[in-house]
């Protein structure tokens with residue numbers, strides 16, 4: 001088993017309180033028992049484990065600082081954390097930070113520039129769209145503060161390296177003809193649009209029934225604009241689906257049938273599965289083994305039966321998916337989206353109907369451009 005991404009939770013708390021957050025607002029409360037921030041002792045242990053893994057295996061992996069909100073560390077502690085990782089990890093292994101953007105300062109950007117850590121910022125769209133869900137603990141929208149942080153990032157002298165893009169959670173009640181031009185005004189290097197968390201038992205917000213297509217219709221409208229734009233911003237999710245439709249490879253889990261190895265390390269060093277699984281049921285992201293970077297070798301974890309079982313969850317097991325003509329493109333979607341209390345993960349994605357109309361529209365575009373396989 002190979003590892004592609006290690007998410008390190010450097011802060012278990014967040015300075016804001018997004019309504020759809022799987023960490024705090026979908027029933028799991030494990031964050032309350034975690035240290036608020038990773039300690040220097042823990043990050044040293046984590047870095048040593050990652051160094052040992054890089055020495056044992058030449059498959060490169062990305063390290064992403066996550067939270068909660070990772071920038072709650074502040075510039076000084078962030079510098080110590082990044083320095084530790086940078087000194088241990090091979091130079092070519094990317095380190096990234098996923099942030100809500102509010103705490104970005106020039107001092108933090110200088111630290112990231114010095115220690116080569118790139119930044120992706122979460123923005124859902126224009127103010128009225130973003131502020132609907134991405135709110136502070138006082139319920140106030142965070143758009144203005146996020147845009148201030150984003151401006152510092154855009155203006156930084158090392159912007160070309162630092163700024164990897166924007167992460168945006170889709171609200172199908174919004175108008176993609178408004179969202180896409182808005183993002184173009186921000187001029188990010190790329191955008192990644194995400195489906196909302198949810199499953200067959202707890203429908204994602206904005207979806208009225210398992211077979212409804214609100215998200216698919218939204219993405220089709222976005223796709224039509226994207227492909228008509230002579231100077232588009234890269235949209236990772238659509239690019240992956242287009243490449244997969246043409247017989248190529250995707251770049252991330254949730255599309256296509258390539259396996260991705262993902263591990264999460266909590267602020268106390270506990271090693272868990274992809275934490276988005278928390279939205280399925282309480283404890284879904286936990287291994288039985290109680291592994292920790294403080295005591296366990298990651299290469300050994302990767303070669304364990306329990307990790308292999310977790311890894312194989314990425315492949316859809318439902319007979320509907322296994323015989324689906326769109327399987328090589330859709331891949332059954334994200335594992336968390338397949339959950340149903342009665343049947344576990346043995347279902348097509350809750351976004352199955354959405355994926356089908358989106359992939360169908362991609363095929364139409366490729367056919368019109370005489371690019372079909």
Ligand code: SF4
Nearest residue numbers: 321324330332349352
């Ligand atoms: S989720 Fe639906 S579209 Fe995707 S592979 Fe399964 S059956 Fe096909």
